[in-house]
Amino acid sequence: MASSYTNLGVELMVTGENAGTWGTKTNANLNLIEQLTGGYKIQTLNAAGTGINTTPLAIADGALTGAAQNKVIILGAVSPEAITGAKTVTVPLLAETFYIIKNSTSGAHTVTLKAVSGSGATVVWATDDKGWKLVYFDGVATNTGVYDVGFGAATSPGGSTTQIQYNSSGAFAGDADLIWTAGTGLTINSQKELRLADTDDDKYIGMKSHATVGTSYTLTWPQNVAGGAGYLLKSTTGGVLTWEAADAGGTSWQAVITSGTTAAGAGKGYPCNTTAGAITLTLPGSPSLGDEVTFVDYAGTFDTNSLTVARNGKNINGSAADLTVATERAANTLVYIDATQGWLLRSN
Secondary structure, eight states: OOOEEOTTOOEEOOTTOSTTTHHHHHHHHHHHHHHHHHOEEEEOOOOOSSSOEEEEOOOOTTSSOOGGGOSEEEEEEEEEEEOSSOEEEEEOTTOOEEEEEEEEEESSOOEEEEESSSOOOOEEEOTTOOSEEEEEEOOOSSSOOEEEOTTSSOOSOOSSTTEEEEEETTEEEEEEEEEEETTTEEEEOTTOOEEEEOTTSSSEEEEOOOTTOSSOOOOBOOSSOOSSTTEEEEEOTTOBEEEEEOOTTSSEEOOOBOSOEEOOSTTEEEEEOOSSSOEEEEOOSSOOTTOEEEEEESSSOTTTSOEEEEOTTSOBTTBSSOEEEOSTTOEEEEEEEETTTEEEEEEO
């Protein structure tokens, strides 16, 4: 009786057969089994034409030449093979085994893996899926199926392109309200929240958009933590946040000045003593909306020796001129508004 072969091409010899060649055939079988369990094959596809055309993966009885007799198969080429239409790849009937297969093609076309005949389940690489799949052929003689069994979970991405993936009952899923844009970042749509939960996940702090945002904007957080307790966050018109000390009285009063002084930032108050002569208080050079500087006539001598408030490149009351204060016991606050009006004077 002649030898027979398994569905994957391993030779089965009958007792007394193949005298003198039994060792050679056994070694051939062992080599084939090694290839079946760990063989690597690069299989180019039938790329002719623009329609669906088929590339068969063959099984060769007793030989190492069948593409379907390898465990790892690259469909296309190491450098992706260009295809111009959807492709089908077939495996012979009765081939019950696992394969690790990669779609290494270029072009927005599907690649379908199926049995050579029958209408059973198929595995399809989507037009943008150029990855690996772990697949199983059930080896049924008719209506044979092939299944994407993944690596413990379904491996095909869920949802639509750019949607963030998450575990949905052991499979990947996407959410139309969680979108990743390369070069920009994560977008949370539909006024959904970003929630920061506490230690036992019992309570959370949620952050979300206003229901009707007037103009899109970005808040940029400070580079470092606040310099002390009780600091407040302050924003520029461009959304850049900085820390600023919050003083109990609203104004941080400085030591009495008797000579020219530059205001050391916003929120400062300066008692100005002009008894010995006129002095100049220079405003900050890079103010932001809402910054304030306060001055007061310490000795009641502004009418004798005036105080000059130097604008430091910004307008004062809409004018590109310094402010001269010559009123006895004057006490005023300047608040910065914008580049047009600059610092506006308001009485305390």
